[in-house]
Amino acid sequence: MSLKIRDLPNEELVAPGNSGCPGCGATMGARMAMKVLGSRTIMVNGTGCMTVNYGVLAAARFPYLHMLFETTGAVLSGLDAGLRSLGKREGVTLLGWAGDGGTADIGFQSLSGAVERGHKFVYICYDNESYMNTGGQRSGVTPYGASTTTCPAGKRSIGESRPMQRRKDMVEIMAAHGIPYAATASLAFPMDYMAKVKRAAEVDGPSYVHLLSPCPPGWGSNDELTVEVSRLAVETGMWILYEVVDGERKFNKRLKTLRPITDYLKTQKRFRHLLDQPEEIEKIQSFVTKRAERLGLLG
Amino acid sequence: MASVFVSGNMAAAIGARQAEVNVVAAYPITPQTSIVEYLAKFVADGELDAQTIPVESEHSAMAACIGASLAGARAFTASSSQGLALMHEPVFAAAGLRLPLVMAVANRALSHPVTIWSDHSDSMAERDSGWLQFYCETCQEVLDTIIIGYRVAEDARVLLPAMVCLDGFYLSHLSEPVSVPAIEDVRRFAPKSAPKYPILDVDDPKSIGLVISPDFFTEFVYDKHASMSMARDVTEEAFAEFERMFGRRYSHLESYRIDDAEVVLVGMGTMAGTIRVAVDGLRARGMRVGALKIKTYRPFPGEEIRRALRGARVVAVVDRAVTYGTGGIAYYDVARELVNESPHPLLLDFVAGIGGRDITVDTINRVAEQALAVSLDGRRDDVTWVDANKETLAIWGLALR
Known part of the structure; x- marks a missing residue:
């Protein structure tokens, strides 16, 4: 990984005038990805926030398809085959871009099929941990304890109650398809993220990058803290930066120690109800600490 | 070739x-x-x-x-x-x-x-x-x-x-x-x-x-x-x-013996051939029956339908699909084209051949016979399920209208 900031082009392929919310992680993530992928990239975007962000004013300076929610993988398959059939595949990068709902839930089958068949594309999931385009409903990756509109915290509810270990782990699921490259990424570590996108584009076959993408209105975090919230997720061990290269796992950001998870949780209203429930905090902290130790993240 | x-x-x-x-x-x-x-x-x-x-x-x-x-x-x-x-x-x-x-x-x-x-x-x-x-x-x-x-x-x-x-x-x-x-x-x-x-x-x-x-x-x-x-x-x-x-001719509609037909039987798909065979038999019995096959269903060939059915006294549409509580589906497309024609033929709605029930010459004969009978006394009825089994329905306590 030797991507240098001076290697990045000044050219902005995502034009000004996108309709994303202030502090939107998804728009930042797309901008950075396009810095390394370049203009000879076709983006297929399964419906979500980005449909609104880039799809109202056509803010993209590269071919961009706004497509049905669950079809990203299948449309990429068709594009890959179509371009091959016409002898136009060479020198073109195919990028799938979808949220966690479009990836881990409704688009899961289509993505799994496309990956299993071995079409060549980069797939980036911008994970804001719920259905934010429709106002913040739970998804298959919503973390334990988060309050969403369909699993709201209340007198009898902790919010999302699915145990932490059962959050759908997309990177491991993709890696289990035997693909050459899968990785997590964070907006707080942009060079790491962009190097991963670059590598994902260079491998032969499907590749997958899972980007934690804070959503200020959905998470109840401050607009200007998107990068900071992303950093805290990594430093608390709530979000682990790693990659799976041909089946080999490698950490990209080892930690000396874990910051307490409350440093992360308290930045977001969706977790606020947990802060006066020490037993819940302890449950999450214990899971995160044990996971870091088991994986060998520390040291 | x-x-x-x-x-x-x-x-x-x-x-x-x-x-x-x-x-x-x-x-x-x-x-x-x-x-x-x-x-x-x-x-x-x-x-x-x-x-x-x-x-x-x-x-x-x-x-x-x-x-x-x-x-x-x-x-x-x-x-x-x-x-x-x-x-x-x-x-x-x-x-x-x-x-x-x-x-x-x-x-x-x-x-x-x-x-x-x-x-x-x-x-x-x-x-x-x-x-x-x-x-x-x-x-x-x-x-x-x-x-x-x-x-x-x-x-x-x-x-x-x-x-x-x-x-x-x-x-x-x-x-x-x-x-x-x-x-x-x-x-x-x-x-x-x-x-x-x-x-x-x-x-x-x-x-x-x-x-x-x-x-x-x-x-x-x-x-x-x-x-x-x-x-x-x-x-x-x-x-x-x-x-x-x-050298092969296709058209939106294919008509068969409709020029002097009193009753025109309309259908789509494979039933069209069966209808033509039935028409020949009915003609041999002296009934003035013709057939119209709809090949192009969307776009619907409205003008051609109006032209083909001008002069018919009765038009019977046989549908292989149902809009529930109402009747056949292509029936409405045909009726829409004819409703403002003056005079327009009496329109009859038949459902048949659902879920693989064979549409036979006998099925079509029954359609034609009913259509001719109706045309004689001028009455119209609701959709006719021409090949539904009365005995089976009776077991379920249902009467076939």
Whole structure:
């Protein structure tokens, strides 16, 4: 990984005038990805926030398809085959871009099929941990304890109650398809993220990058803290930066120690109800600490 | 022009092969399955230079065809019943994106109860998707209509996808001698020119599939409507050119002995041949009966319908699909065209052949006899379920009206 900031082009392929919310992680993530992928990239975007962000004013300076929610993988398959059939595949990068709902839930089958068949594309999931385009409903990756509109915290509810270990782990699921490259990424570590996108584009076959993408209105975090919230997720061990290269796992950001998870949780209203429930905090902290130790993240 | 003895499904596959499709994306479902098996074999044997995508669902089959078409490739798929129903969402999207796909539909009823047998409920559920729909009667017609489908769908005045419907088993698994047009001739008839619609091209970047406000959406829909209407003429042109090049004549409607007919029996798909045979028998008994087959169902050939049925006293439409609580579906299309004609024929609504119940000459005879009886006393009735079993319904405590 030797991507240098001076290697990045000044050219902005995502034009000004996108309709994303202030502090939107998804728009930042797309901008950075396009810095390394370049203009000879076709983006297929399964419906979500980005449909609104880039799809109202056509803010993209590269071919961009706004497509049905669950079809990203299948449309990429068709594009890959179509371009091959016409002898136009060479020198073109195919990028799938979808949220966690479009990836881990409704688009899961289509993505799994496309990956299993071995079409060549980069797939980036911008994970804001719920259905934010429709106002913040739970998804298959919503973390334990988060309050969403369909699993709201209340007198009898902790919010999302699915145990932490059962959050759908997309990177491991993709890696289990035997693909050459899968990785997590964070907006707080942009060079790491962009190097991963670059590598994902260079491998032969499907590749997958899972980007934690804070959503200020959905998470109840401050607009200007998107990068900071992303950093805290990594430093608390709530979000682990790693990659799976041909089946080999490698950490990209080892930690000396874990910051307490409350440093992360308290930045977001969706977790606020947990802060006066020490037993819940302890449950999450214990899971995160044990996971870091088991994986060998520390040291 | 080579001649072969093949099934309707093989004819569909040969049609796609002769049209030199670039991409085939499909998922197996009875009775369509062998269409894509044949195509896969053509590719495996080097008889067709195409990419095949054995997708994990019909939803993805249609989505992959959309992707391939947006790359500028000629794409083909085939489905039936539940598969077509699963595709419903991207079927609409393909029309909205104005992509000239062609899909063979081996018609099969929709569950539940589970059935694999034929009726038109699957394709009728996609009637208003913005796809052209052609219903076929013979294996030759299936093959030819797929080729005609590409020419019409890709025409800049149309740019709408086309469904070529063949009755499951009755046609999909029926074998007949079929003449195969030479690829060079098909290239001249339906040339693969540069796409006339926006594609995803790195040398000409465009955003496709944007969000549209109410300020413009109506006009997008109207545009599709206008193109579908225009497709009537474009298809006629294609039929004429096809006849010139290949010697086989197709038309939106096929009439049989209607000139002096008191009663005209209207049907689509394989029942059309049965109706013609029945007409001959009825004529021999002195009944003035004629037949009208609707080949082009979308766009609906309204003017031709009005012209063909002018002078008939009774028009009986036989539908292989139902709109519940009301009656047959094509009946309404026909009635819509005739309702403001003065005088207009008495219109009768028959449902038959649901879920693989054979439409026999006897079925059609009963339709004709009822139609003649009604025409004599001038009464009309609700929809007639001409082949429903009274005894079975009686067990369920139901009376057949």
